[in-house]
Structure formats: structure tokens, C-alpha cells
Amino acid sequence: MALALVPQPPLDSWFAELDQQMARAPNFFAGRPVVVDVTFLPRNDPDLARLAGEFAGRNIRILGIEGTEPNFTPPAAWGWPPLLSGGRPVGTSEVPEEKAAPEPHSLLRDENVRSGQSVSFPKGDVTIIGSVASGAEVIAGGSIHIYGALRGRAIAGVMGDAKARIFCRKLEAELIAVDGLYKTADDLPQNLRGKPVKISLDGDKIVIEPLD
Amino acid sequence: MSKVLVVTSGKGGVGKTTSTASLGAALAAAGQKVVVVDFDVGLRNLDLVMGAERRVVYDLINVVNGDAKLAQALIRDKRNDNLSLLAASQTRDKDALNLEGVTKVIEQLREKFDWVLCDSPAGIEKGALLAMYHADLAVVVTNPEVSSVRDSDRIIGMLDSKTAKAERGEKMEKVLLLTRYDQARAARGEMLKVEDVLEILSIPLLGIVPESQEVLRASNLGAPVVMSSPNCAPSRAYADAVRRLQGETVPMNIPVDRTGLFAKFLNWRVS
Numbered sequence: 001m002a003l004a005l006v007p008q009p010p011l012d013s014w015f016a017e018l019d020q021q022m023a024r025a026p027n028f029f030a031g032r033p034v035v036v037d038v039t040f041l042p043r044n045d046p047d048l049a050r051l052a053g054e055f056a057g058r059n060i061r062i063l064g065i066e067g068t069e070p071n072f073t074p075p076a077a078w079g080w081p082p083l084l085s086g087g088r089p090v091g092t093s094e095v096p097e098e099k100a101a102p103e104p105h106s107l108l109r110d111e112n113v114r115s116g117q118s119v120s121f122p123k124g125d126v127t128i129i130g131s132v133a134s135g136a137e138v139i140a141g142g143s144i145h146i147y148g149a150l151r152g153r154a155i156a157g158v159m160g161d162a163k164a165r166i167f168c169r170k171l172e173a174e175l176i177a178v179d180g181l182y183k184t185a186d187d188l189p190q191n192l193r194g195k196p197v198k199i200s201l202d203g204d205k206i207v208i209e210p211l212d
Numbered sequence: 213m214s215k216v217l218v219v220t221s222g223k224g225g226v227g228k229t230t231s232t233a234s235l236g237a238a239l240a241a242a243g244q245k246v247v248v249v250d251f252d253v254g255l256r257n258l259d260l261v262m263g264a265e266r267r268v269v270y271d272l273i274n275v276v277n278g279d280a281k282l283a284q285a286l287i288r289d290k291r292n293d294n295l296s297l298l299a300a301s302q303t304r305d306k307d308a309l310n311l312e313g314v315t316k317v318i319e320q321l322r323e324k325f326d327w328v329l330c331d332s333p334a335g336i337e338k339g340a341l342l343a344m345y346h347a348d349l350a351v352v353v354t355n356p357e358v359s360s361v362r363d364s365d366r367i368i369g370m371l372d373s374k375t376a377k378a379e380r381g382e383k384m385e386k387v388l389l390l391t392r393y394d395q396a397r398a399a400r401g402e403m404l405k406v407e408d409v410l411e412i413l414s415i416p417l418l419g420i421v422p423e424s425q426e427v428l429r430a431s432n433l434g435a436p437v438v439m440s441s442p443n444c445a446p447s448r449a450y451a452d453a454v455r456r457l458q459g460e461t462v463p464m465n466i467p468v469d470r471t472g473l474f475a476k477f478l479n480w481r482v483s
């Protein structure tokens with residue numbers, strides 16, 4: 001699953017904000033496929049032409065672009081990757097109009113996230129009924145709820161939500177992050193290891209508290 | 213109904229081949245018709261552990277490529293008629309295997325045998341994926357140490373997503389075989405505890421096989437340990453595991469060799 005970025009006009013200031021975010025978590029996008037949603041950008045915006053180049057210049061690999069009209073064809077000079085719709089590439093043919101089903105706000109997973117697996121839901125909360133293994137990761141636009149042990153990575157609020165939280169029944173994480181701020185295993189308080197905790201952001205600080 | 217079982221681990225050297233040979237021999241001793249299949253193309257070992265290395269003429273790749281008939285490649289064990297071996301090729305690499313060919317071979321083996329035991333190569337690449345693809349049941353071999361447990365966890369994820377069963381939307385049955393368990397090191401706290409491994413992997417326990425010199429001795433003799441030394445601790449662990457595989461309920465304990473003065477106090481039970 002890919003992360004979705006949603007640029008808003010004016011593009012210059014949007015990219016400036018992105019740069020700030022990336023300065024706080026420099027490796028956040030490394031090796032991670034990204035989808036760009038252009039819903040909010042006017043189709044006649046001259047800036048669209050440089051969109052793909054801006055991302056490439058930041059070493060962000062764009063997997064696809066979504067949010068365009070079904071019959072929209074980007075000029076070849078823009079260098080856009082394939083257009084996507086609902087996770088699948090679309091051609092430029094007419095698509096019959098249909099009311100889209102309401103999008104879910106949360107993702108529920110009924111089993112462990114095993115080492116090497118990645119669960120990602122940029123649109124909202126993720127709930128895991130089970131544990132997140134060492135070498136596994138959960139990424140959420142909103143909060144992350146883990147009913148078992150967190151031994152891998154939990155990355156909450158990826159779309160810039162400073163109110164996002166992480167809850168788990170047993171803290172043994174390799175990395176936790178909220179809204180781009182992160183702590184690795186070495187920075188976790190010794191006294192809360194193995195304990196049920198809630199993790200939130202207070203300004204620029206990650207706060208880890210026992211959950212009783 | 214025949215059962216295809218994969219013996220897999222992710223990490224290398226944890227005891228897959230040793231376990232395949234002994235589970236196979238113990239099932240055969242219980243009267244089941246068994247074939248053990250070596251998927252470790254390029255690094256074949258199972259023929260050595262079974263003591264059949266000088267009898268290999270045709271191998272799995274030959275059958276997959278249609279160069280030999282299955283019947284020509286199957287090597288029947290000299291000690292037990294119920295047990296056969298399908299060896300891997302030592303001179304080829306894993307790219308010589310393909311899903312279509314493997315599918316045909318497994319179908320044919322299902323017709324001839326009650327149990328098809330596939331000895332997986334280490335790693336998470338093609339060879340390991342092909343070994344697990346047709347399995348009905350997976351024996352996940354793990355040593356009580358962090359890296360082995362993590363690799364096993366990774367393999368469990370693949371068993372749940374990259375197998376024929378998973379593609380059909382069915383649940384793959386998985387059991388844990390904890391091997392090379394060293395009682396003395398466990399007592400000193402140098403290894404992960406059984407409970408901790410079970411908590412992390414959260415799959416049912418098939419058995420605990422202790423570390424023992426007998427295993428190395430057996431492979432030097434070219435016999436599965438359950439054949440060369442049926443009463444030693446690892447052999448009893450494998451025999452119990454096989455009874456569990458056949459649906460019996462056997463109390464779980466860690467077998468020990470009763471040689472030392474205090475040995476009889478050391479029959480630890482796992483809660």
C-alpha cells in the first residue's frame with residue numbers, strides 16, 4: 001500500500017511545508033511508494049507541469065497520480081506516472097458515472113502483523129487485533145490501536161495530524177512516530193517497557209504514558 | 213487423504229533437514245506411507261541425512277523437466293519400506309524449478325503417499341516459496357533465539373499470503389517445532405524462554421527438540437536420529453511430535469537424556 005500526498009494550491013507554499021516536514025523526518029519517504037492526489041489542483045494551473053519534477057527532486061518516488069477526471073490526459077512533457085483510480089490504473093476511456101460508496105474512516109485487522117509486513121491506511125485510524133512483530137510496520141493517517149504487543153514500528157498521523165495517538169497493550173517498539181516526530185527503541189523509557197501505554201504529541205515532544 | 217507438509221524456517225541451519233528426516237521416519241514407523249522431498253536445490257542435504265547419497269540417480273529437477281519419471285527418481289529407504297526420498301539436484305540452482313512442474317510432481321506424490329514432507333531451503337526466495345506453495349500444513353522450525361524467531365514470523369506471514377491455500381482464501385495450518393533447545397543455556401537465561409517464543413509467534417506448539425550430540429552422530433551415520441538412536445531425547449521429541457501430527461493429544465515436555473545424577477528432576481513441563 002502506498003502513502004497518498006494531497007497538494008493544495010498555491011503549490012509553492014505547499015512544497016515549502018513539505019520540506020519542513022521532511023527536515024524533521026528525513027528518511028520518511030525513503031523507499032516508500034507515494035501516490036499524489038491532484039483533486040485540489042486546477043487543471044489549468046501552470047504549476048502542474050512541474051509537479052512530477054518537484055517530487056523527483058525531493059527523492060520521493062511517485063507510484064501514480066489520482067484525482068483526475070476520467071478523460072483527462074496529461075501532456076507527455078509533464079512526465080507523469082500512470083493515472084490511478086481506486087488503486088488501479090485507469091485508461092483515458094469514459095467511465096460511467098456512479099455514486100461512490102462512502103469511504104471507510106478506519107481499517108481493522110483481525111490478525112497479527114508479521115515481520116516484513118506493512119499495514120498502511122493514510123485516510124484514518126488503524127486497529128490491530130493482535131501484535132505487530134519486530135520488523136513489521138503500521139502506518140496510519142490517524143491513530144493506531146494495537147490490542148497486542150507492539151514490537152515493530154507504529155507511525156501515526158502521517159498526513160500531518162498532530163492529534164493522532166498510538167495505543168498498545170505491550171510496548172516493545174522499534175520505532176514510534178506521530179506527525180513526523182519519532183522515537184526509536186533506545187529512547188523509550190525503561191520503566192514503560194512491556195507495559196500498556198498511550199503515546200501522544202505535546203507540541204514538539206512525544207509523550208508516553210502508562211495506560212491503566 | 214494425503215497431506216502435504218512443508219518444513220520451513222526462514223533462517224538457515226535451524227534444523228529443517230534434520231526434522232524433515234526424523235518426522236518422515238517416525239511417520240513411516242507408525243505405518244504411514246511417506247515421501248520426503250528435498251527442495252534445497254543446489255545445496256541438497258536430505259539425501260545425506262537419510263544415508264541415500266550414493267543411490268541418487270534422478271532428482272526433483274529431472275522429474276520437473278520431464279527427463280525422468282517420478283517412479284525412477286523415488287528412492288526407497290532400505291530400513292523402512294514405507295519411507296521414500298525425492299532428492300534435489302546438487303548441480304543446478306533454484307531457478308531450475310518452476311511452479312507448473314512442482315505442481316505436477318506434488319499431485320503425483322499425493323496419489324502415492326499418505327504424507328508428502330517438503331524440506332524447504334532457507335530464505336524467503338523462490339525455492340522457499342515453491343516448497344510451501346502446495347502445503348496443507350506447515351511445520352515452522354525455530355531455535356530459541358531472537359533472529360530465528362523473527363525470521364519464523366516473517367515466514368508465517370508468507371504462509372498466510374503466498375501459498376495456494378492463502379490464494380483460495382483458506383487458512384494455512386501452522387505449528388511450531390522448537391529445536392536445538394539447550395536446557396543448560398535456558399537455565400542460565402541465555403536463550404529465549406519457550407513461553408516468549410510462543411507469545412511472539414502465536415501458533416500451536418508441535419514439540420520441543422533438545423540440543424543433543426546424537427543428532428550430529430546420526431547424520432554422520434547417514435540415518436535420521438529416530439532410526440539410529442530411537443531412545444535419545446531428540447528422538448523421543450520427534451516421536452511425540454508425530455503422534456501430535458496424527459491427532460493424538462500428548463502432554464508437552466522437554467525430553468532429556470537420563471544420564472546425569474539429577475536428570476530425573478529435569479523433565480520440565482511447559483505450562
Ligand SMILES: Nc1ncnc2c1ncn2[C@@H]1O[C@H](COP(=O)(O)OP(=O)(O)OP(=O)(O)O)[C@@H](O)[C@H]1O
Pocket residue numbers: 221223224225226227228229230231252257332333334391392393421422423424425427428431446
Ligand atoms: N537437536 C539438535 N541438536 C544438535 N544439533 C542439531 C540439532 N538439530 C540440528 N542440529 C545440527 O544443526 C545443523 C543444521 O541442521 P539442519 O541441516 O537440519 O538445518 P537446516 O535448517 O536444514 O539448514 P539449512 O537452512 O542450511 O538447510 C546440523 O549440523 C545439524 O546436525
Ligand SMILES: [Mg+2]
Pocket residue numbers: 228229230252257331332333
Ligand atoms: Mg536443510
